[in-house]
Amino acid sequence: MQQFRDTPADLPVLATATPFAGNKTSVRTDDIRFPDGSVARRDYQVHPGSVAVLALDERDRVAVLSQYRHPVRHKLWEIPAGLLDIPGENPLHAAQRELYEEAHLKAEDWRVLADVYTTPGGCDEAVRIFLAREVSAADGERYAVTGEEADMQHALVPLADLVRGVLAGELHNNCLVVGVLALQAARAGDGLDALRPADAPWPARPYPA
DSSP: OOOOOOOOOOOOEEEEEEEEEOSSOEEEEEEEEOTTSOEEEEEEEEOOOEEEEEEBOTTSEEEEEEEEEGGGTEEEEEOOEEEOOSTTOOHHHHHHHHHHHHHOEEEEEEEEEEEEESOTTTBOOEEEEEEEEEEEEOSSSOOOOOGGGGGOEEEEEEHHHHHHHHHTTOOOOHHHHHHHHHHHHHHHTTOGGGSEETTOOOTTSOOOO
């Protein structure tokens, strides 16, 4: 039986430039040569990578938050997520930090739910989505938030309601969509205990073992 999997490929880059460099991301322009000899220019966003957490409680509810996203002019319901701010940072540690900062939660059981490229046609962002179980309130005071994060709404929503919202076209955040559907697929397949361990290799964003 044929296995379908993504494979690394690296076309020759004839020239490269960075016309814009921002605080967290930049824009790169590469001239690349295709196998037939033709040359094309590609502009794309260079991104440090991200982690996201689908935190599931004992009542089958998912921790979500609503945050304003200016590029799409919407307040989106999302799962806790954040950038890999430190090069080479262990993604599990980053995910645990984001779950604490954005939802004031901690979890005892961690698995890898899915690894995705969010928009590979125009950005190199890679996201690792974790499943966190045995969830409880974090110790200490809530993390202080400012700016757009100060207006966040928080909720615990039944997983079934989120699945319905995704399929009805009412929920659009990519990490939430991938997370809830991957969780449903895992349950229908080999079960959650068959998911990859939290420290599974991640070639898109390698980190020290």
